[in-house]
Amino acid sequence: MQFSDIIKKSPQLCSVERNIFMEVLMRRPEAAAYLQMSRAFLDRAAMTGDGPAMIKLGRKSVRYRREDLDTWIAGRQVRSTSEIRR
Template identity: 45%
Template structure:
């Protein structure tokens, strides 16, 4: 598999796209990033923030619970 195929399978998403994928708002993602509690992101310049779909999926899976009795 070459790098072009990898990029298509695991695209970089801008914050609005990532928020839509997660079902949240851009503001919530920004706040999570500020707090250090959100998904891994890439910031190649001061005004650009990108998320890999695989990082979003990993973050969702790392925050999965089966009972409300589990501590957060």
């Protein structure tokens, strides 16, 4: 089940709650700006699986949670350049 199905089929979520929940999700350009990276990087990372976790809302629509972006950043921390994966 996709996230969009959950939102559509959740009558217990009033419109205000739904708007608050959706506000915490960023589109790809917003996520790229938050990460200070290009949107093209996120496009490639989404295809290769090297990027942050994302939520697929539809065939061409994805969103990112700030928490997932922060977790991804923290997971890339290294102490020396020899630790950098290629």
